[in-house]
Amino acid sequence: MPDRPPQRSRLSQRWPALRRLFGKGLPASAGHDASAQAVRDYFRHKASSQGYTLSHSQQRVIDCMAQQASLLLGASAETPPSLYLYGAVGRGKSWLLDGFFQALPITQKRRLHFHEFFAQLHQGMFSHREQDDALAVTLDELLQECRVLCFDEFHVHDIGDAMLITRLFKALFKRGILLLVTSNYAPEGLLPNPLYHARFKPVIELINACMQVMEVGGPHDFRSHARNHAHQLFTQGHYVWPATPAQRQTLNLPPQDAPPLSLPVGTRRFQVRLCEGRRVAFSFNDLCEQPTAVMDYLELCRRFDQWIIDDLPLLADCSMAAQQRFINLIDVLYDQDKHLTLLGHLPLRESLAGQVIDLARTRSRLGQLQEVHHPA
DSSP: OOOOOOOOOHHHHTHHHHHHHHOSSOOTTTTOSHHHHHHHHHHHHHHHHTTOOOOHHHHHHHHHHHHHHHHHTSTTOOOOOEEEEEOSTTSSHHHHHHHHHHHSOOSSEEEEEHHHHHHHHHHHHHHTTTSTTHHHHHHHHHHTTOSEEEEESOOOOOHHHHHHHHHHHHHHHHTTOEEEEEESSOGGGSSOOTTTGGGGHHHHHHHHHHEEEEEOOOSOOGGGOGGGOTTOSGGGOEEEESOOHHHHHHTTOOOTTSOOEEEEETTEEEEESEEETTEEEEEHHHHHSSSOOHHHHHHHHHHOSEEEEEEEOOGGGSOHHHHHHHHHHHHHHHHTTOEEEEEESSOHHHHTOOOOTTHHHHHHHHTTSEEEEOOO
16 A cells, blocks of 8 residues: 555644744845844944854844844834744853843833743633633733733743643734744754653744744853853852851851751742841752742742852752752743852862753853852
């Protein structure tokens, strides 16, 4: 018998219609007006003031963003195709996203770390669980008149989240919202777990159909440019090792065998080592070996600006769940720009060995901390 031709997904069959509806390319006339030039000028001045030389791929993204601004702010107020930026850590994806957000002269815009938005989405859908369409009601509350939504650090590792993301992206595109996303992964690299990847393909197809996918490359990790970190609280933090008694005393930490304190967080209670005003100290075990979540870290960030995380172990010896919680925690602290002091027993590079795919981003971010080393 002849082979049966491969079945195309229903979404694949609708690609032509989706492309016509959402637009895949930008008209040649876009990008030549004052709005487009303002975006280009903003990035040029921003790069010059920070001592950056824009890479070829960054310039391509800026040209695309200028065209988007031209369409969005033009007489027809047309919604341009959304944009998906991916690439290795430190190549300027978040810098580009933030620059576009700041340069766009409208108020109907939101810029959120994806962790933060997803936590709010879960909370809202739980609150409206009796509604016929809890997602739509929640998006009405969260986005209101929003025309531009920027998500930083988009990634997917949980199949339950993946199913909700499918519904979320379809709802956002239906609303005509201009979506800008940064990720360390190309769309095909999202949810890499082979047990679930096939079930996530509809989202990948939707992204490829409705968004311009652009790689941000270049030979340099811009996070290594310490001269540009003066305005960031996170990068003024420290990695302290090997956590000697003298180092701990300098930080006013209690003895390691001191009984922990109890801190209410929502409906639960967390163990903490120190809690003074806007300053808090946890052990790695307190936060990452327990069933904590991003919503907990966000709540704690609202209450504390100076964080100490004590007793960083060899991550490679920890469970995959603990490694992922640590990655999520550092993501939140970095995005919320909190001052972090991290204490470990070994050099940071040795401590951060592990198998979780997102550790490259964590290594890059923690590598910006100032190292404090005293021989034992």
